[in-house]
Amino acid sequence: MTERIGFIGLGLMGAPMALNLLRAGHRLAVYARRETALAPLREAGAEVCASPAALAGAVDVVFTIVSDTEDVEQVLLGPDGVIEGARPGTVVIDMSTISASATRAIAARLAEREVAMLDAPVSGGDVGAREGRLSIMVGGDPEVFARVRPLLEVLGTNIVHIGEHGAGQVxxxxNQVVVGGTIAAVAEALLLARASGVDAARVREALLGGFAASRVLELHGQRMLDGDYRPGFKARLHRKDMRLVEERAREQGLELPLAAQVAAHLDTLLAADGGELDSAAILSALERMQQGAG
Structure with missing residues (x-):
C-alpha cells in the first residue's frame, strides 16, 4: 500500500527531510506556520494544508519535527491539532527531541482515537538530514515500526527500534550526553593545543588517525578551527536537549557530572548571545572562561 504522508515542522532539519520524501516519489502534504518555510516545499510539489488537523485528515502517516515538548503537544493534541483530524489507523511519527514521559502520555491520548505513535528522534544534524543519512532511534509498537520502516529508510541509514513508547527519546x-561531552572534549583539546603554541589543525589531523577519532572531531573540530559557527544544530536547542537529559536523570535518581558540565558550557554560550550559533561554539565559551580567569 502506498502511504499518503504529511510533514509538520519545516525548519533546519525538517525541510530537507520533507524534500527527501518528495524526491523519493511520495505524495506529501505539509504544514508550517511561516510562509517562508512552506515556499520551497510548495515549489517542489507538496500540498500545503491550513492546519495540523487538516493535514492529518488527508494522510495516512504524519511526521512531526518541532522544537520542544510543548510544541509537540500543541501540534498533536491542541486546537486544530492532528488528533482532531486523524482517522483510526493513522500513524504519527514524532522525530522531535522531547520528554520521554510526555511522549508516553501523548501516545496514550492518540491511542484513545486508534491513532498509533512512534517516537523517532534523530541524530546527524542538518548534513545528515540533507543527505538522508540520519540515525533514527525508535520507540513504539514493533508492528507499526515495520509498517513505516520504508519511509524511515528514505531519511536515515541507521534505524534502530529501541523499545516501547519513550525508548527512542531515552x-x-x-546520544546527547555522548555528543555534548565529545564536543566539549574536542574544544578543550584544541584550546590546550593553541595555548601550548602547537598547531591545532595538525593536532586534529593526528587525532583523527587514532583512538580519539570521531565524527565530532572531524566535523565540529573543523568548525572550531575555522571559527565557523553557522548552525548545523543550534546551541539553544542543544541546551534544551541537555535539560531533557537532566530531567531524565533526576527521574532515575542519577547524577551525571559530564552532562552537567556540558550544560554549564552551553549556559555560558547562551549568556553571550550565542544561542543561534552551532554548539561547536562551546570552544568560544571556554575561551571566554580562560580570559575571565586570567
Missing part, C-alpha cells in the same frame, strides 16, 4: 538523551 536513547536520544543518551
Amino acid at each position: 536513547c536520544k538523551a543518551c
